[in-house]
Amino acid sequence: MSADNLLPLVARVKPGDYVTAFGKDTRGHEVTRTGTLLDEPKEMKATHNGAKVKAVRVCVGEKGTDPATRQTWTTLIPGHGSIRKTEPPKPGEWMHAEIRNIPAVRSARDTVKARLLFGGKGGKRSTEPQHDGTLVDLTHAGAGRYEFTDVKSGEAVFTGSLQSQVWWAYPPEQDEHQDQEPEADPYSADLDQGRALGLDYDEAHDYAESRAKSRAATAGTSEPGEIEWKAVPAREMHHRGVFLYGGKGNKGTTPQRPVKVHVVRQGFSSAELEAVDSGEVVATPRNAAKIWAAKVPEGWQPGDDDQAVTELGKPVVHVETGALVGFWTPERFTPVEEVPGYGAE
DSSP states (O other): OOHHHHHHHHHTOOTTOEEEEEEEOTTSOEEEEEEEEOSOOEEEEEEETTEEEEEEEEEEESTTOOTTOGGGEEEEBTTBOEEEEOOOOOTTOOEEEEGGGSHHHHHOTTTOEEEEEEEEEOOTTOOSOSSSOEEEEEEEEETTEEEEEETTTOOEEEEEOTTOEEEEEOOOOOOTTTTOOOOOOHHHHHHHHHHHTTOOHHHHHHHHHHHHHHHHHTTTEEOTTOOOOEEEEGGGGTTSOSEEEEEEOOTTOOOOSOEEEEEEEEOSSBEEEEETTTOOEEEOOBTTSEEEEEOOOTTOOTTGGGOOOBTTBEEEEETTTOOEEEEEOSSOEEEGGGSTTTSOO
């Protein structure tokens, strides 16, 4: 079979298809990979039986893996290669395998990050999962060890080597929009609130119009120090640069006074978070432990979160200039021009 004969074969598949490819890996060993076709097949030259021949390289691995990852490369050589569409595994369908045979691990050993259902430790005497399954994040913990971390609690439920056998399954697919509430009509919501306050028809409409004018006046402005906190495993922030740290993110906790930090030392099990302003180490969380973290809002300065709310309301500044433009309360927005002592004389 010539390389020309391989081209019709790869033409039957496209990036995103779930396939099984048989060929050679980067060391010249025979390999069969099953997973997502990550990129367009590429024509190339390969060495076969001591001679250079035309071949086709395909990248097959876990969905989302960088096609540049060499563990996904499969070289199809004339007379020694094939690729075909394959039925993907069904969510919740249990598989018993060594960790190294989990597709995400095969695709990216040291940088693996996959979300799976974990059914417990396997082995020769294990005939079925130990429970219904725990939603976990699978990551490389260093020193050839792999960690399964409970998504909800942030606690490691199992740590093993490449040879460790486990029960695992793909989690049920979720519609990315299924948890989103339908977009509310602000005017209708304000109208309902006005009626709830006991206002009559005209008064309720006046109230809703006043709120609408307040929203229009604050367009293009932001409240300094507005922080969007998330409780995430500490490892997720290792390569995010500077971020805000709000303390431990365990269940039942709330963010503490924010500190602008970055990771200065990263180990197999933990990392040091250093305050950008003082240079002091403020925390050493375990990689799997959850912390409160957030992006640094544009224009944020230490102390913004403690900004006092005056009797006029909370100060509102312009996004670009930082100039005070007014004061905000749940009832109304007051432009700075209307405030004696603040507006133009």
